Amino acid sequence: MRSKVALVIRATGSQGTAVTRHLLGSGWTVHAFVNDPENPRALALKDIGAELYKGSLSDSSSVxxxxxxxxxxxxNQMPSFTDDAETREAQSVLNLAKAAGVKHVVHSTTLPLNDPSIATKIAGSPVAPAVLDKGKVERLVQDSGITWTIIRPGYFMTNLIAPLAAYMFPELSHGKLVNGYGPGCVLPLIDPDNIGAFAVMAFNDPSRFSGNIISVAGEKLSIEDITKELSRASGKEVKAVYxxxxxxxxxxxNVLAEGQKLSIGLDKLVDLEEVKTYGILLTSFRDFLQQHKEAVLA
Structure with missing residues (x-):
């Protein structure tokens, strides 16, 4: 068995793509798990050296x-809002990982789990499965018998550019960031590429990061500051509409509306100074928008 071979689940997602890129850049062989190997995002991973494996988490034979x-x-998994698919599929992956001799699992979840009272706060909310099921999967990972590291990232910068922005903030194309955050809200933003760097840091030094839960954010910005940066990057005025x-x-x-409410106070759950101690170069929102200029203009 080669010593540096990693399976990346949901490899064409923003996190999976970042992890794949950083693993390949660090000398790893990557098995990129994808739904459609002919998808342009999958082919882009193949072009940089990833080995594509077609399948879905519901099909254990493909895993x-x-x-x-x-x-x-x-x-890393998409939440299920209708059943326990996320926990069932995670348990299946972990069972297969142990049987295959996997030595280390890095699991990406969500920053709200840093709040010890989160279950009470979101009880009955339609967004609860997106948080609480990830907590259940965390426990499965911790009990798996495999060396583990958990990453809890903040608010993805990719939510504010194309293509996700069309879904998350449909009025943004008209210069309006319509939201339920409120004017006092500060978001702990993270570039998914930075998540990839943190994941590979853990993969490359499992003895140091075994059993660690790492909270990750790159910059904290108010909604007003976010709209200013979007205006600057797009060349068009963007206003916050609360x-x-x-x-x-x-x-x-509505899951999106409730998810925005969940983000209120999220900035208090991560210490940027602590994040900086890991030595990962963190991307500012301004630099992120510049790097993704075409997506901003779109």
């Missing part, structure tokens, strides 16, 4: 094929 020969796994309490109450079954 088993992809995990053979791997010594490490990057586990939804009223009445509007939020009417939309309380």
């Amino acid at each position: 088993q094929a992809a995990i053979q020969g791997c010594t490490a796994v990057f586990l 939804r009223t309490d009445e509007e939020m109450e009417k939309d309380k079954s």
Whole structure:
């Protein structure tokens, strides 16, 4: 068995792509687990040296094929809002990883889990599965018998540019960041590429990062500061439009709206000075927008 072979789950997502790039740059062989190997994002990973494995987490045989020969796994999952698929599939991956001789799992979850009272705060909310099920998977990872590292990232900068912005903030193309955060909200922003750097840092030094839960953010910005940076990068004025309490109450079954409420106070759950001690070069939001200029203009 080669000593530096990693399976990257959801390899074409923003985190998976970043982890794949950083692993390849650090001398690893990467098994990129993808739904569609003909997708342009998958082909882009193949072009930089990743080995593509087609499958889905619901098909254990495809996971088993992809995990053979791997010594490490990057586990990140989309939440399920309808059933326990996230925990079931995670348990299946972990069972297969242990059987295949995987030595280290790096698992990416979510920053709200730093709040010890989060379960009470979001009880009954439609967004609860996106947080609480990740907490359940964390426990599965910790109990797996495999060396583990957990990363809890903040608010993805990619939510504020194309293509995600069209879904997250559909009025942004008209110069309006319509949101339920409120004018006092500060978001702990993170470039997913930085998550990739943290994951590979852990993969490359498992003895140091075994059993660690690492909170990750690159910069804390208010909503007003975010709109200023979007205006600067796009060359067009972007204004924050805050939804009223009445509007939020009417939309309380909406996952996106509830997710924005969940982000209020998120900045208090991560210490940027502590994040800096890891030595990872963190991307500012301004630099991120400059690096993704075409997506901003889109």
